Amino acid sequence: MSERWVRAEARRDTKSRERAMSDSRMSFEQYWVLFVRAHVNPLARRTRFAATSASVACAAAGVLSRRGSLLVLAAALAWVPNWVARQMLEGAVVGVPANVPYAVLASLKLCEMSLLGTFDAEIQRVLAIDEQKPMNAPGGDPTVPPPNMVTDHTLH
Secondary structure, eight states, X not given: OOHHHHHHHHHHHHHHHHHXXXXXXXXXXXXXXXXXXXXXXXXXXXXXXXXXXXXXXXXXXXXXXXXXXHHHHHHHHHHHHHHHHHHHHHSSOOOSOOOHHHHHHHHHHHHHXXXXXXXXXXXXXXXXXXXXXXXXXXXXXXXXXXXXXXXXXXXX
């Protein structure tokens, strides 16, 4: 195989994953599995917890003081530290699709579970799901499209 063909296949695979990940019909549970996988590293979790906590505090201060600039700062506090941490930890690998409402809910859920001490158990649960299901099975990895006639040459 030529190197050019391998690069083209890698780009094609990346684009199909991006399309699957950007599917607006993704449920929160599917999003949560991706989110938990992206936060297996303790430093990523700590960064998300600190950024979310600072963002909530800043947003509350913005609402109470009626200063819109604090609301903008709250959004930046929620996003920038996590983006920088992901660049440093994962080398710019995108692991979670951009879905703002789900990202907010997942960040708040991560903070709650971190405070309760249950997030490590959630990581184990998600990793156990990954081991039990084939990647392209229904309910498996939502970033991998299920098999179809084009990929496995059978009629479904």
